[in-house]
Amino acid sequence: MVGDGRREAPRLVYSTDGGRVKLTPHNRRTEPAAVPQQKNPVPDDGIVRVARAKSPKGGKTMTAVTGIPGSEAELDALLKRLKASLGTGGTREVRTLLFQGEQRERLMGELIRAGFKPKLAGG
Numbered sequence: 001m002v003g004d005g006r007r008e009a010p011r012l013v014y015s016t017d018g019g020r021v022k023l024t025p026h027n028r029r030t031e032p033a034a035v036p037q038q039k040n041p042v043p044d045d046g047i048v049r050v051a052r053a054k055s056p057k058g059g060k061t062m063t064a065v066t067g068i069p070g071s072e073a074e075l076d077a078l079l080k081r082l083k084a085s086l087g088t089g090g091t092r093e094v095r096t097l098l099f100q101g102e103q104r105e106r107l108m109g110e111l112i113r114a115g116f117k118p119k120l121a122g123g
Contacts, residue, residue: 011024011026045067046067046069046117047067047117047118047119048065048066048067048068048111048116048117048118048119049065049066049067049118049119049120049121050063050064050065050104050107050108050111050118050119050120050121051063051064051065051066051104051120051121051122052064052102052104052122053098053122060100060101061101061102062098062099062100062101063098063099063101063102063103063104063107064096064097064098064099065096065097065098065099065107065111065118066095066096066097066121068095068097068116075092075095075097076092078097078114079091079092079097081114082097082099082107082110083099085110086099086103086106086107086110088100088101088103104120108120
């Protein structure tokens with residue numbers, strides 16, 4: 001209350017009551033901001049890029065292979081074949097194949113034998 005007898009509208013701060021809370025300009029929800037587009041999408045130019053990467057789990061060295069054409073099933077089959085020929089573990093994240101350890105030179109040979117045009121990328 002204000003000293004001159006006028007009443008201000010009470011503003012609800014927190015309530016455990018399950019009822020409706022009247023929306024005011026102070027508690028109105030806003031729309032979430034748009035998610036920014038990925039800055040460097042994987043180029044679709046027919047060149048398979050083989051790069052060294054760091055694992056988010058412990059910072060171990062990994063080898064990333066991007067730009068491989070084909071369906072999800074074809075990527076899974078290629079991943080299985082490459083893991084067996086390299087004798088290492090690996091996984092697929094969306095359209096990127098990730099292999100444990102520094103495998104760039106060995107992967108280059110395997111990808112050439114599989115009919116791709118690989119290129120070393122990064123440092």
